Amino acid sequence: MTLLGHEPCSLQNLPAEVRVSFESETRPLVCHEKVLYLLDQRCLPRTVQYLACTTIEEVATAIREMVVRGAPAIGIVAAFGFAQGVSALAHQGIAYDEAMIDRLDQRLRQTRPTAVNLMWALDRMTGLAKRLFQEKTLSPEAQVERLFAEAQTIETEDVASCRAMGMLGASLLKAGARLQTHCNAGAIATGGYGTALGVVRAAFAEGKCSRVYVDETRPRFQGASLTAWELHREGIPVTLISDNMAGALHQAAQVDAIFVGADRITANGDTANKIGTYALAVLAKAHGIPFYVVAPRSTYDTTLTSGALIPIEERDAREVTHVGEQAIAPEGVSVWNPGFDVTPADLITAHINETGVLYPPYTQAIAAAFASTQL
Amino acid sequence: MTLLGHEPCSLQNLPAEVRVSFESETRPLVCHEKVLYLLDQRCLPRTVQYLACTTIEEVATAIREMVVRGAPAIGIVAAFGFAQGVSALAHQGIAYDEAMIDRLDQRLRQTRPTAVNLMWALDRMTGLAKRLFQEKTLSPEAQVERLFAEAQTIETEDVASCRAMGMLGASLLKAGARLQTHCNAGAIATGGYGTALGVVRAAFAEGKCSRVYVDETRPRFQGASLTAWELHREGIPVTLISDNMAGALHQAAQVDAIFVGADRITANGDTANKIGTYALAVLAKAHGIPFYVVAPRSTYDTTLTSGALIPIEERDAREVTHVGEQAIAPEGVSVWNPGFDVTPADLITAHINETGVLYPPYTQAIAAAFASTQL
Numbered sequence: 159m160t161l162l163g164h165e166p167c168s169l170q171n172l173p174a175e176v177r178v179s180f181e182s183e184t185r186p187l188v189c190h191e192k193v194l195y196l197l198d199q200r201c202l203p204r205t206v207q208y209l210a211c212t213t214i215e216e217v218a219t220a221i222r223e224m225v226v227r228g229a230p231a232i233g234i235v236a237a238f239g240f241a242q243g244v245s246a247l248a249h250q251g252i253a254y255d256e257a258m259i260d261r262l263d264q265r266l267r268q269t270r271p272t273a274v275n276l277m278w279a280l281d282r283m284t285g286l287a288k289r290l291f292q293e294k295t296l297s298p299e300a301q302v303e304r305l306f307a308e309a310q311t312i313e314t315e316d317v318a319s320c321r322a323m324g325m326l327g328a329s330l331l332k333a334g335a336r337l338q339t340h341c342n343a344g345a346i347a348t349g350g351y352g353t354a355l356g357v358v359r360a361a362f363a364e365g366k367c368s369r370v371y372v373d374e375t376r377p378r379f380q381g382a383s384l385t386a387w388e389l390h391r392e393g394i395p396v397t398l399i400s401d402n403m404a405g406a407l408h409q410a411a412q413v414d415a416i417f418v419g420a421d422r423i424t425a426n427g428d429t430a431n432k433i434g435t436y437a438l439a440v441l442a443k444a445h446g447i448p449f450y451v452v453a454p455r456s457t458y459d460t461t462l463t464s465g466a467l468i469p470i471e472e473r474d475a476r477e478v479t480h481v482g483e484q485a486i487a488p489e490g491v492s493v494w495n496p497g498f499d500v501t502p503a504d505l506i507t508a509h510i511n512e513t514g515v516l517y518p519p520y521t522q523a524i525a526a527a528f529a530s531t532q533l
Numbered sequence: 534m535t536l537l538g539h540e541p542c543s544l545q546n547l548p549a550e551v552r553v554s555f556e557s558e559t560r561p562l563v564c565h566e567k568v569l570y571l572l573d574q575r576c577l578p579r580t581v582q583y584l585a586c587t588t589i590e591e592v593a594t595a596i597r598e599m600v601v602r603g604a605p606a607i608g609i610v611a612a613f614g615f616a617q618g619v620s621a622l623a624h625q626g627i628a629y630d631e632a633m634i635d636r637l638d639q640r641l642r643q644t645r646p647t648a649v650n651l652m653w654a655l656d657r658m659t660g661l662a663k664r665l666f667q668e669k670t671l672s673p674e675a676q677v678e679r680l681f682a683e684a685q686t687i688e689t690e691d692v693a694s695c696r697a698m699g700m701l702g703a704s705l706l707k708a709g710a711r712l713q714t715h716c717n718a719g720a721i722a723t724g725g726y727g728t729a730l731g732v733v734r735a736a737f738a739e740g741k742c743s744r745v746y747v748d749e750t751r752p753r754f755q756g757a758s759l760t761a762w763e764l765h766r767e768g769i770p771v772t773l774i775s776d777n778m779a780g781a782l783h784q785a786a787q788v789d790a791i792f793v794g795a796d797r798i799t800a801n802g803d804t805a806n807k808i809g810t811y812a813l814a815v816l817a818k819a820h821g822i823p824f825y826v827v828a829p830r831s832t833y834d835t836t837l838t839s840g841a842l843i844p845i846e847e848r849d850a851r852e853v854t855h856v857g858e859q860a861i862a863p864e865g866v867s868v869w870n871p872g873f874d875v876t877p878a879d880l881i882t883a884h885i886n887e888t889g890v891l892y893p894p895y896t897q898a899i900a901a902a903f904a905s906t907q908l
Contacts, residue, residue: 203863371869374853374861376751376775382854382862390863397867400751400853401777405812406874437780440819441812478749478775479757481856486749487757488578488765492772494746499781 166198166207180208184345184388186231187238187313192245192306194238198225199346203387214243214265221269221276227380228347229421229457230316233275236266237309240283244305248298259287271469272430272498274422274459279312316349319454319512320356327357327417327452327510331366335414338371338404341432342384343419343452353452354417355388357510362394369395371413375432376401377477377495401434408445416442420453427503427520428465429453433496439505448507455511460528465500473497541573541582555583559720559763561606562613562688567620567681569613573600574721578762589618589640596644596651602755603722604796604832605691608650611641612684615658619680623673634662646844647805647873649797649834654687691724694829694887695731702732702792702827702885706741710789713746713779716807717759718794718827728827729792730763732885737769744770746788750807751776752852752870776809783820791817795828802878802895803840804828808871814880823882830886835903840875848872 169177176195179188188195194211200223201207209225211217217239220226226235243262247254263284270276286308290301331337343354351359361367370389375381382398389396399407407413416438422430429435429451442449462468475493479485487493509516509523513530516523544552551570554563563570569586575598576582584600586592592614595601601610618637622629638659645651661683665676706712718729726734736742745764750756757773764771774782782788791813797805804810804826817824837843850868854860862868884891884898888905891898 204860373777374751376749376777379861386866387863390866395867397869398853398862399869400808401775402748402751402809402812403869403871403874405815406808406871407869409811409874433775433781434777436784437777437812437816440780441815444815444819478773481861482859484857484859485579486754486856487773488762491761491765492770494772494774494778494782496778496781499778499784 166201166209168207172208183350184392185350186226186228186346186348187235189238189306189310192242194235194242196220196226196235197346199227199384200225202383211239212242213246214239214262217242218266218269221266224378228342228344229273229275229419230348230353230454231346232270232273233279233456234309234313234316234349236276237279237283237312238306239266240280240287241302241305241309244287245302248302253298254291256288256291259284259291270471272421272471275456278456282312283308313349316454317351320348320351320353322512323353323452323454323510324351324356324360326515327450328360328364328366330448330450330508330515331361331415333365334368335361335366336369336371336412337361337367338373338407338413338416339385340373340381340418340435340438341375342380342388344385344388346384346388347419352388353419353454355385357417357450357452358389358394359392367394369397371397371399371407373401373404373434373438374398375434380432404438405441408441408447413447415448415450417450417452420451420457421498422468423451423453423458423509424462424465424468425460425521425524426464427506427509427518427524428468429501429503429506430465430468430470430498431501433499436499436501439501443505449505450508450510451506452510455513455527458511458524458528460524465502468500470499471497541576541584543582547583558725559767560725561601561603561721561723562610564613564681564685567617569610569617571595571601571610572721574602574759575600577758586614587617588621589614589637592617593640593644596641599753603717603719604648604650604794605723605728605829606721607645607648608654608831609684609688609691609724611651612654612658612687613681614641615655615662616677616680616684619662620677623677628673629666631663631666634659634666645846647796647846650831653831657687658683688724691829692726695723695726695728697887698728698827698829698885699726699731699735701890702825703735703739703741705823705825705883705890706736706790708740709743710736710741711744711746711787712736712742713748713782713788713791714760715748715756715793715810715813716750717755717763719760719763721759721763722794727763728794728829730760732792732825732827733764733769734767742769744772746772746774746782748776748779748809748813749773750809755807779813780816783816783822788822790823790825792825792827795826795832796873797843798826798828798833798884799837799840799843800835800896800899801839802881802884802891802893802899804876804878804881805840805843805845805873806876808874811874811876814876818880824880825883825885826881827885830888830902833886833899833903835899840877843875845874846872
């Protein structure tokens, strides 16, 4: 459970300010004095421990090894990692140029291919870094400070987005609604509060959520180990199911609405999200259950016309054949392990982003949302 | 991994005749000299070991603890357990009466509520025992022999049924078909050869199966640990997926036909089977993939008019929250863990039993099949 030789540390061993931040609210990361402290999500729900990243290499590894995951959180962490990369150059007295900026960008961009927030955050950071480099009005140290501030702004904006989406999502619900979610689109998948779980939190606060059914989300169990952990610790009534029970749950009329996050949404509304989302959307449609995608505008990739163009990460067979060290399948068996799937827009009741609720036809609604002055 | 204090034993330590039987063909049980040897399916795929049951209590425990599972196999094992129960009475010189027969029956009947083959096999065994008791033409020892012979006949008939269903199922396929199955309706869920996997075996032998996609089947992983094990050891190309990948697999047009087993089929064709079967059937329908149920006539419960009347076993939360000793969910979280679900007849392309292939409307087709002289 160590990362690049780093020892994990407990809450008690964190710097006081960092500890208070993690204690006050469920969150995946805190950046303090240029050190990025990450909740090690691989160890939940058994162990709550943290890793400190001080270099871009450590941040890249943390993303790839899923110490941190969730599209918005990956973008934020990458932004801090990029700032750390520039800081290291400045610290060594290296006058960085555009090619060096691009190399730092590439190091992080290649960690995970599906979530577009990663690309969005890096575009924003590299754009700023190049502008600062060209302007040459700030000292290298001041440029680094400016980049860390920008990463912090991305984090702050993301939390504000989540709270806005939570209110919008909750407004669609009636009192006592029974909700369902897949994977973890929670506080720890974002800057804080969560996208789909932001709706759950807002709805619960308003008396509009009597229970949340959580798909365990094989193969990595993010629903069981992260979502159930987040909600259970906050006292929101949660019932865990295996993914394949969703059909029977819908058949038994136990779900009023489904909220999921997204890793990338294309111009027509097609949505890449954790594997199993598509099957859940098909089941929802068959049972007349509203199916909502909750994601900030940083998750939209309007350069792609449809979901068929989204690259889907194929992950290691061992995620399916083993649980921890325990083999659950015969050695050498073939495995198919796509990390994500694409839900076509026609299975999605509405898209919720921080500026509003979008309804079909999505091509027009998304184009209008991105043409608005709020962008 | 021991059962009632019994030590498991390896293949090498089994009596020679028993060892040869387990080696020659994939099978869940061998009865030899009134001892019932069971492959301990809880330990697969890591360890191949066996438990010897000599009493009805041990057999009841083996069924309840899922040393053996699969509707037809449970029926066969219960038949042998019943014979052992009568044998114990005879051995103690107890002149058994109808009330005692009913008590033995009840001990086994209550082990698992959903699979009707258990009730079917016990009806057949208790019916015979009561007839023998009333006739009083055989000595107690000879009655016991007769009961063991009846259990053996149930086993032999079941294997013959599986081979017949395999041929019928394969006849529905074209060369090189890509198949999918859920849970384990295999050799070790039956007397041998399997129901759904009987079709796979027959199709593979005829060149009509190029690959089998196997759902891992949470929460107990019967697909990963049993079905993948059965097929992989016989050289049939198998690809393991997590249950929630089935939708994406169908979307990618990788499956030509789905075959599943059944735990109980009602007079209208509704089918109880392992949890997740219903969701798979909904997905199959949405993608135009034929969905076949393969089960012998002992799985039909024509006393029930619809699947809504089938009792569904709810199982321990720990099956969902833990994998082996490893917790994957926060302590104390609520869980819903139905062992089975009911697939309505209108999602089923055809029912395959040992006497033919039944198509909708099922109420008529099933009534006709059970009215036939072949019963």
